[in-house]
Amino acid sequence: MLGVDHARGVRQEARRRRREGRQEVAVAAVARSRAAIAGLIVPGLCVLTFSLVVPLGFSAYFSITDSAGFGEYHIVGADNYREILGDEVFWRSLRNVVLLIAVTIFLQNPIAFVLAAVLSRLSARVSRILRTVYFVPAVLSLVVVAKLWVDVFNPTFGVLDKLLRAVGLDALAVSWLSNPRTAVAAVLWIIVWQGFGWALLFYYAALMTVPRELEDAARVDGASWPQIYRHVIIPYIAPVIAAVIVNDVISSMKQMELIYLTTAGGPGQLTQFLGVYLYQKAFVTGEYGYGNALSVVFVVVSLVLSLVVLRGMRALAR
Known part of the structure; x- marks a missing residue:
């Protein structure tokens, strides 16, 4: 009986290790996929930021100035928006x-x-x-x-x-x-x-x-x-x-x-x-x-x- 129990225990331990191995492989695959997804998304986000967000930020800033496009300028607050109205x-x-x-x-x-x-x-x-x-x-x-x-x-x-x-x-x-x-x-x-x-x-x-x-x-x-x-x-x-x-x-x-x-x-x-x-x-x-x-x-x-x-x-x- 002892031999049978020992063999059963060995099989269970082997199954447990296989399950853990599969889980580790799955976790590694997910980690790799996340890294791949990040690698695909980050460049696009950088392009979007520098081609859209940054220009919008500059436009928003200069919209509250009296800038002529060159030379000195002053902050005028919401004067431009009031003029638009x-x-x-x-x-x-x-x-x-x-x-x-x-x-x-x-x-x-x-x-x-x-x-x-x-x-x-x-x-x-x-x-x-x-x-x-x-x-x-x-x-x-x-x-x-x-x-x-x-x-x-x-x-x-x-x-x-x-x-x-x-x-x-x-x-x-x-x-x-x-x-x-x-x-x-x-x-x-x-x-x-x-x-x-x-x-x-x-x-x-x-x-x-x-x-x-x-x-x-x-x-x-x-x-x-x-x-x-x-x-x-x-x-x-x-x-x-x-x-x-x-x-x-x-x-x-x-x-x-x-x-x-x-x-x-x-x-x-x-x-x-x-x-x-x-x-x-x-x-x-x-x-x-x-x-x-x-x-x-x-x-x-x-x-x-x-x-x-x-x-x-x-x-x-x-």
Whole structure:
């Protein structure tokens, strides 16, 4: 019996040591994986810190100064922010941004979604050709886009005014980019035209991922096409819709190049946008401190608008 007990004890001790060995191996693997994860995360955090956090910190600091970008400066506290609150051009630029956001969300995106839905039902060859045509503006250089539409809207040799005069609508032939009544609409059209292809492409790709079984099941239950899209397809691709809209909000906030190359904020600051106004204040008129205050407000407004859109999309998804 003693020999049997001894053998049993040896086996139990061997099993215990094997378990402990496996645990040690698991702990070592976890430690190695944590080190690997840290090795992957830390460089990214360093890049993020030096490319985003540090510049934001400098902007926040200079926003409370009267710096001209060089030479001596003084701390002025919240004076720049108080000036922003009474700055009519700032509020006009913010209204233009909000107007652009509204146009992209309620006009550009629905049209892009409907066209994407149509393209998803066409043959692969026809769909590919049409997608390419719609996407061409998105891949053009912003300089090319600006030059193209400045020429189209030119009151002397522009194609648009020539067509209007040719059909007897001389009263509508105006200087679209310099006329106070049409400048904002013309600029919004250029921006929407250039960005339309991206929204179309994302919606088309999302629609192609919807399982046909879901549509078939809904049709068997007697659902119409509008009902299928409202209750099946749109909820299924809701994350993509949210991503597109948030991207539109951020892009609207960042608009600068097309504005600067077409109207530079004119006529009379009517087409001013935050990005252009910030640049002009900080680097053209020499109000570097005020420009940095505008940049801080720019970041805050961008975050607020993005959060509002995300909450709205979550509410719709429910």
